[in-house]
Amino acid sequence: MSCEKIKPLLFDYFEKNISEGRVRNLKSHLETCRFCAEELTEFENLSQLLKKETSELINKHFFYFENLRLNNSNKLFEVRKQMAPIFRFAAGLALVFYLAALFLFTNFTGWNIPSNEFQTSQLIYPNSGSELINDNSYENIGKLYDQISDETIMQSDYLNGEYEMLMQMNSKLIPSVENYLGRDYNLIGLSESDFDQILKSLNYKEII
Amino acid sequence: MQNRDDFILIDEFIEGDAKAFGVLVERYKRKIYMTAYRILGNHEDADDITQEVILKMYSSLSTFRKESSIFTWLYKITTNLSLNELKRKKIKNFFSLDAVTDYFADEKTSSPESKLGEKELSSKIQDAINKLPEKQRVVFTLRFYEELPYEEISKIVGTSVGALKANYFHAFNKMVKELKNVV
Numbered sequence: 488m489s490c491e492k493i494k495p496l497l498f499d500y501f502e503k504n505i506s507e508g509r510v511r512n513l514k515s516h517l518e519t520c521r522f523c524a525e526e527l528t529e530f531e532n533l534s535q536l537l538k539k540e541t542s543e544l545i546n547k548h549f550f551y552f553e554n555l556r557l558n559n560s561n562k563l564f565e566v567r568k569q570m571a572p573i574f575r576f577a578a579g580l581a582l583v584f585y586l587a588a589l590f591l592f593t594n595f596t597g598w599n600i601p602s603n604e605f606q607t608s609q610l611i612y613p614n615s616g617s618e619l620i621n622d623n624s625y626e627n628i629g630k631l632y633d634q635i636s637d638e639t640i641m642q643s644d645y646l647n648g649e650y651e652m653l654m655q656m657n658s659k660l661i662p663s664v665e666n667y668l669g670r671d672y673n674l675i676g677l678s679e680s681d682f683d684q685i686l687k688s689l690n691y692k693e694i695i
Numbered sequence: 696m697q698n699r700d701d702f703i704l705i706d707e708f709i710e711g712d713a714k715a716f717g718v719l720v721e722r723y724k725r726k727i728y729m730t731a732y733r734i735l736g737n738h739e740d741a742d743d744i745t746q747e748v749i750l751k752m753y754s755s756l757s758t759f760r761k762e763s764s765i766f767t768w769l770y771k772i773t774t775n776l777s778l779n780e781l782k783r784k785k786i787k788n789f790f791s792l793d794a795v796t797d798y799f800a801d802e803k804t805s806s807p808e809s810k811l812g813e814k815e816l817s818s819k820i821q822d823a824i825n826k827l828p829e830k831q832r833v834v835f836t837l838r839f840y841e842e843l844p845y846e847e848i849s850k851i852v853g854t855s856v857g858a859l860k861a862n863y864f865h866a867f868n869k870m871v872k873e874l875k876n877v878v
Contacts, residue, residue, distance in 0.1 A: 498864050530867065536874065536877065540816055541840060
């Protein structure tokens with residue numbers, strides 16, 4: 488197997504989230520490929536470093552946390568119990584004001600709350616950058632990932648069986664993906680035909 | 696087995712046994728604290744959030760429906776409170792002049808040599824984690840440090856498993872790049 492085919496599987500192998508058949512292929516590749524072996528070593532080294540640091544951190548700092556005593560917190564519980572009704576009232580009042588403001592704003596200013604219905608163009612064609620990327624959009628791009636099983640990618644001629652290529656193949660896709668993943672990122676436009684071709688090659692019928 | 700024990704303790708607490716609550720706290724406080732610390736990046740905030748979580752646990756345990764394990768519930772509360780705290784700090788920093796001076800201070804100390812010489816390992820690691828976007832930070836914390844399966848994390852953060860895998864992959868690669876000089 489070539490490096491291009493192995494690279495996407497390396498992380499799954501590192502996570503022990505890979506089938507037996509692929510493990511054999513991967514191991515035989517790693518015996519001969521220094522670059523892939525190095526990348527895997529980097530994953531393992533980081534993992535060991537972080538685990539070592541965690542145990543040292545717990546030993547060093549956890550006594551700080553041990554100073555939290557339940558009996559001291561009990562006093563706080565009592566105060567909180569007494570204040571709870573006031574907090575609830577204040578929260579209720581705030582909610583009423585918010586709803587009233589929202590009602591007035593939407594009915595008397597002509598501004599419409601954007602629809603939650605997912606639109607492809609909303610995610611990948613930034614107009615002025617002012618669209619709301621809502622939770623449904625995120626959910627749908629997550630569904631796209633779920634649909635992309637290893638088998639689908641391996642069978643896809645366009646993607647050449649490379650999971651990583653999904654991440655990297657089109658620099659325009661990554662910002663969309665990364666925006667979903669939570670980075671503050673300016674979307675770069677992706678043409679409709681490009682995206683349709685990607686979906687077709689993934690046998691992905693629909694986004695919604 | 697652990698779940699069953701937890702549910703028994705919850706029932707005992709509801710019936711008025713305060714010690715049962717103490718046992719639950721002892722069982723989970725470290726996980727809550729470390730999760731909050733990884734997301735927030737400092738011990739003081741982690742301590743505050745941990746207390747908040749325990750308070751929430753105390754006030755809401757009687758209404759816990761046992762549809763998930765208690766640790767999933769606690770992780771969810773911890774994650775939400777930690778993210779809320781991060782957002783609150785972001786807003787606070789946005790309006791704070793300190794953010795401007797801190798920005799310029801970081802620019803001056805950007806040389807790798809000075810960083811290696813000055814910071815402890817855990818600070819470097821936490822700095823790298825702090826640079827991750829919030830979602831990636833949460834997923835990285837829950838997957839790597841808490842070793843939760845993706846399905847469990849999906850229930851906690853409300854994101855699909857596929858997206859979580861992508862998040863984690865990106866986060867891990869960023870950590871490798873950030874800590875290349877240290878590893």
